[in-house]
Amino acid sequence: MKILQILCHPDYNNKKRISNLLAKLGEEELRKNDLTNIETLNLYSPECYIPTMDKNMFNYNKENLTETERKDKVRQEELLKQWKNAEAIFIYMPLHNFNVVSKFKDYIDNIVIVNETFKCEIETMIGLDNPNKKVTFIITSGGEFDNHIQYVNLDFAVQFMRGILSILGINNMKLIRVQGLDLVRNNKAEIVEQSKTELKEWVKEFSAKNK
Numbered sequence: 001m002k003i004l005q006i007l008c009h010p011d012y013n014n015k016k017r018i019s020n021l022l023a024k025l026g027e028e029e030l031r032k033n034d035l036t037n038i039e040t041l042n043l044y045s046p047e048c049y050i051p052t053m054d055k056n057m058f059n060y061n062k063e064n065l066t067e068t069e070r071k072d073k074v075r076q077e078e079l080l081k082q083w084k085n086a087e088a089i090f091i092y093m094p095l096h097n098f099n100v101v102s103k104f105k106d107y108i109d110n111i112v113i114v115n116e117t118f119k120c121e122i123e124t125m126i127g128l129d130n131p132n133k134k135v136t137f138i139i140t141s142g143g144e145f146d147n148h149i150q151y152v153n154l155d156f157a158v159q160f161m162r163g164i165l166s167i168l169g170i171n172n173m174k175l176i177r178v179q180g181l182d183l184v185r186n187n188k189a190e191i192v193e194q195s196k197t198e199l200k201e202w203v204k205e206f207s208a209k210n211k
Contacts, residue, residue: 001035001037001087001088001210001211002037002039002085002086002087002088003030003035003037003038003039003086003087003088003089003090004038004039004040004041004082004083004086004088004089004090005023005026005027005038005039005040005041005089005090005092006040006041006043006089006090006091006092006104006107007019007020007023007040007041007042007043007044007092008043008044008091008092008093008094008100008101008103008104009044009092009093009094009101010044010094010096010101010103011044012042012043012044012045013045017094018094018140018178018181018192018195019092019093019094019138019140020092021192022092022138022140022178022195022196022199023090023092023138025196025199025200026090026092026138026199026203027040029199029200029203029204029207030090030203030207033203033204033207033208033211034207034211035207035210035211039082039086041082041107043101043103043104043107044103049075050075050079050103050106050107050110051072051075051076051106051109051110052106052109053106053109056068056069056072057072057076057109075110076110076113079107079110079111080110080111080113080116080117083111083117084117084129084130086133087130087132087133087134087210088133088134088135088136088206088210089133089134089135089136090136090138091104091135091136091137091138091161092138093137093138093139093140093157094139094140094141095139095140095141095142095143095145095157098154098155098156098157099156099157099160100157100160100161108164111168112164112167112168115128116128117129117167117168117169118167118168118169125167126169127166127167127168127169127170128168128169129168129169129170130169130170131169131170131171133170134172134174134206134210135161135165135170135172135173135174136173136174136176136202136206137158137161137173137174137175137176138176138178138195138199139157139158139175139176139177139178139179140178140179140181141177141178141179141180141181142179142180142181142182142183143179143180143182143183144179144180144183145158145177145179146177146179158175161173174202174206176195176198176199176202178191178192178195179191
Protein backbone atom coordinates (compact mmCIF):
# COMPACT_ATOMS: atom_id res chain seq x y z
CA MET A 1 0.00 0.00 0.00
CA LYS A 2 1.26 3.45 -0.95
CA ILE A 3 0.89 5.90 1.93
CA LEU A 4 1.31 9.66 1.71
CA GLN A 5 2.01 11.43 4.99
CA ILE A 6 1.41 15.19 4.93
CA LEU A 7 2.94 17.27 7.72
CA CYS A 8 1.38 20.71 8.10
CA HIS A 9 2.98 22.40 11.09
CA PRO A 10 4.64 25.78 10.33
CA ASP A 11 7.22 24.96 13.02
CA TYR A 12 8.10 22.01 10.83
CA ASN A 13 11.28 20.80 12.54
CA ASN A 14 10.29 21.32 16.18
CA LYS A 15 10.05 17.83 17.66
CA LYS A 16 8.14 19.14 20.68
CA ARG A 17 5.15 20.25 18.64
CA ILE A 18 2.29 17.83 19.25
CA SER A 19 1.42 17.56 15.56
CA ASN A 20 5.02 16.70 14.68
CA LEU A 21 5.30 14.29 17.60
CA LEU A 22 2.19 12.41 16.47
CA ALA A 23 3.38 12.32 12.86
CA LYS A 24 6.58 10.64 13.97
CA LEU A 25 4.65 8.18 16.12
CA GLY A 26 2.17 7.44 13.34
CA GLU A 27 4.92 6.59 10.87
CA GLU A 28 6.69 4.40 13.42
CA GLU A 29 3.48 2.49 14.10
CA LEU A 30 2.79 1.99 10.39
CA ARG A 31 6.27 0.58 9.90
CA LYS A 32 5.89 -1.70 12.92
CA ASN A 33 2.81 -3.09 11.20
CA ASP A 34 4.73 -3.74 7.97
CA LEU A 35 3.36 -0.77 6.05
CA THR A 36 6.64 0.73 4.88
CA ASN A 37 5.84 2.31 1.50
CA ILE A 38 5.52 5.78 3.03
CA GLU A 39 6.23 9.09 1.34
CA THR A 40 6.33 12.25 3.46
CA LEU A 41 5.45 15.76 2.32
CA ASN A 42 6.46 18.40 4.87
CA LEU A 43 4.62 21.46 3.59
CA TYR A 44 6.55 24.12 5.52
CA SER A 45 10.01 22.72 4.90
CA PRO A 46 12.06 25.04 2.66
CA GLU A 47 12.70 22.02 0.45
CA CYS A 48 8.99 21.63 -0.29
CA TYR A 49 7.75 24.02 -2.97
CA ILE A 50 3.99 24.44 -3.31
CA PRO A 51 2.74 26.69 -6.14
CA THR A 52 0.27 29.31 -4.92
CA MET A 53 -2.96 30.38 -6.55
CA ASP A 54 -2.05 33.41 -8.65
CA LYS A 55 -2.32 34.55 -12.27
CA ASN A 56 0.27 31.96 -13.32
CA MET A 57 -1.83 29.09 -12.04
CA PHE A 58 -4.87 30.44 -13.89
CA ASN A 59 -2.87 30.66 -17.12
CA TYR A 60 -1.68 27.06 -17.31
CA ASN A 61 -3.87 26.43 -20.33
CA LYS A 62 -1.82 28.82 -22.47
CA GLU A 63 0.38 27.33 -25.17
CA ASN A 64 3.30 29.66 -24.52
CA LEU A 65 4.13 29.47 -20.83
CA THR A 66 6.69 31.65 -19.10
CA GLU A 67 9.53 29.91 -17.31
CA THR A 68 7.83 30.48 -13.95
CA GLU A 69 4.52 29.13 -15.25
CA ARG A 70 6.24 26.10 -16.73
CA LYS A 71 8.03 25.27 -13.45
CA ASP A 72 4.83 25.72 -11.43
CA LYS A 73 2.88 23.53 -13.84
CA VAL A 74 5.48 20.76 -13.62
CA ARG A 75 5.41 20.95 -9.82
CA GLN A 76 1.63 20.89 -9.76
CA GLU A 77 1.65 17.78 -11.93
CA GLU A 78 4.11 16.15 -9.51
CA LEU A 79 1.90 16.92 -6.50
CA LEU A 80 -1.21 15.75 -8.32
CA LYS A 81 0.41 12.49 -9.37
CA GLN A 82 1.66 11.88 -5.82
CA TRP A 83 -1.84 12.43 -4.39
CA LYS A 84 -3.53 10.25 -7.01
CA ASN A 85 -1.06 7.40 -6.55
CA ALA A 86 -1.50 7.33 -2.78
CA GLU A 87 -3.87 4.66 -1.53
CA ALA A 88 -3.95 6.15 1.96
CA ILE A 89 -3.18 9.61 3.27
CA PHE A 90 -2.34 10.67 6.82
CA ILE A 91 -2.59 14.43 7.44
CA TYR A 92 -1.15 15.94 10.62
CA MET A 93 -2.15 19.55 11.24
CA PRO A 94 -2.43 22.19 13.96
CA LEU A 95 -5.54 24.35 13.84
CA HIS A 96 -4.76 27.95 12.84
CA ASN A 97 -7.29 30.76 13.18
CA PHE A 98 -10.14 28.23 13.17
CA ASN A 99 -9.15 26.67 9.86
CA VAL A 100 -6.53 24.69 7.97
CA VAL A 101 -3.07 26.22 7.76
CA SER A 102 -2.38 28.39 4.71
CA LYS A 103 0.20 26.08 3.11
CA PHE A 104 -2.30 23.25 3.15
CA LYS A 105 -4.86 25.43 1.37
CA ASP A 106 -2.18 26.17 -1.26
CA TYR A 107 -1.53 22.45 -1.52
CA ILE A 108 -5.22 21.65 -2.00
CA ASP A 109 -5.38 24.24 -4.81
CA ASN A 110 -2.90 22.02 -6.66
CA ILE A 111 -5.03 18.90 -6.11
CA VAL A 112 -8.61 20.03 -6.70
CA ILE A 113 -8.45 20.38 -10.50
CA VAL A 114 -11.36 19.99 -12.88
CA ASN A 115 -11.18 16.90 -15.09
CA GLU A 116 -8.33 15.59 -12.95
CA THR A 117 -9.82 14.92 -9.54
CA PHE A 118 -13.39 16.04 -10.23
CA LYS A 119 -15.64 16.97 -13.14
CA CYS A 120 -18.56 19.34 -13.50
CA GLU A 121 -21.97 18.21 -14.66
CA ILE A 122 -25.29 20.03 -14.69
CA GLU A 123 -25.79 21.46 -11.20
CA THR A 124 -23.40 18.98 -9.60
CA MET A 125 -19.80 17.86 -9.35
CA ILE A 126 -18.54 14.30 -9.67
CA GLY A 127 -15.40 13.11 -7.87
CA LEU A 128 -12.78 11.38 -10.02
CA ASP A 129 -10.43 10.29 -7.24
CA ASN A 130 -10.27 6.76 -5.89
CA PRO A 131 -13.39 6.39 -3.70
CA ASN A 132 -11.57 3.73 -1.68
CA LYS A 133 -8.71 6.06 -0.76
CA LYS A 134 -8.34 6.12 3.01
CA VAL A 135 -7.76 9.52 4.59
CA THR A 136 -6.84 10.04 8.24
CA PHE A 137 -6.96 13.63 9.53
CA ILE A 138 -5.19 14.30 12.83
CA ILE A 139 -5.82 17.84 14.02
CA THR A 140 -4.49 19.50 17.17
CA SER A 141 -6.12 22.53 18.77
CA GLY A 142 -6.05 24.65 21.89
CA GLY A 143 -9.84 24.76 22.12
CA GLU A 144 -12.50 22.06 22.13
CA PHE A 145 -14.33 22.25 18.83
CA ASP A 146 -16.83 19.42 19.08
CA ASN A 147 -18.59 20.50 22.28
CA HIS A 148 -17.64 24.03 23.42
CA ILE A 149 -20.57 26.39 22.78
CA GLN A 150 -18.29 29.14 21.46
CA TYR A 151 -16.16 26.92 19.23
CA VAL A 152 -18.59 24.37 17.80
CA ASN A 153 -19.76 26.73 15.03
CA LEU A 154 -16.14 27.57 14.18
CA ASP A 155 -15.17 24.01 13.30
CA PHE A 156 -14.20 25.09 9.78
CA ALA A 157 -11.10 22.96 9.35
CA VAL A 158 -12.92 19.65 9.73
CA GLN A 159 -15.81 20.88 7.56
CA PHE A 160 -13.29 22.00 4.92
CA MET A 161 -11.59 18.61 4.86
CA ARG A 162 -14.84 16.67 4.60
CA GLY A 163 -16.15 19.00 1.91
CA ILE A 164 -13.01 18.84 -0.24
CA LEU A 165 -12.77 15.05 0.02
CA SER A 166 -16.43 14.74 -0.93
CA ILE A 167 -15.83 16.83 -4.07
CA LEU A 168 -12.99 14.47 -4.99
CA GLY A 169 -15.25 11.45 -4.49
CA ILE A 170 -13.75 10.32 -1.18
CA ASN A 171 -16.58 9.83 1.31
CA ASN A 172 -14.80 8.42 4.36
CA MET A 173 -12.37 10.24 6.62
CA LYS A 174 -11.02 9.07 9.95
CA LEU A 175 -10.83 12.06 12.28
CA ILE A 176 -8.58 12.14 15.33
CA ARG A 177 -8.99 15.28 17.41
CA VAL A 178 -6.31 16.32 19.87
CA GLN A 179 -8.11 19.25 21.43
CA GLY A 180 -8.32 21.41 24.51
CA LEU A 181 -4.54 21.63 24.75
CA ASP A 182 -4.58 25.28 25.89
CA LEU A 183 -7.51 25.14 28.29
CA VAL A 184 -6.44 25.70 31.90
CA ARG A 185 -8.88 23.13 33.27
CA ASN A 186 -7.34 20.38 31.14
CA ASN A 187 -4.27 18.25 31.73
CA LYS A 188 -2.27 18.73 28.53
CA ALA A 189 0.06 15.81 29.15
CA GLU A 190 -2.90 13.52 29.70
CA ILE A 191 -4.54 14.69 26.46
CA VAL A 192 -1.33 14.01 24.55
CA GLU A 193 -1.02 10.52 25.99
CA GLN A 194 -4.64 9.77 25.15
CA SER A 195 -4.05 10.94 21.58
CA LYS A 196 -1.00 8.70 21.28
CA THR A 197 -3.08 5.73 22.41
CA GLU A 198 -5.89 6.59 19.98
CA LEU A 199 -3.44 6.95 17.09
CA LYS A 200 -1.72 3.65 17.90
CA GLU A 201 -5.06 1.84 18.10
CA TRP A 202 -6.21 3.35 14.81
CA VAL A 203 -2.97 2.45 13.00
CA LYS A 204 -3.25 -1.09 14.31
CA GLU A 205 -6.84 -1.34 13.03
CA PHE A 206 -5.94 0.35 9.74
CA SER A 207 -2.94 -1.92 9.20
CA ALA A 208 -4.90 -5.10 9.87
CA LYS A 209 -7.37 -4.16 7.14
CA ASN A 210 -4.84 -2.96 4.57
CA LYS A 211 -1.82 -5.27 4.58
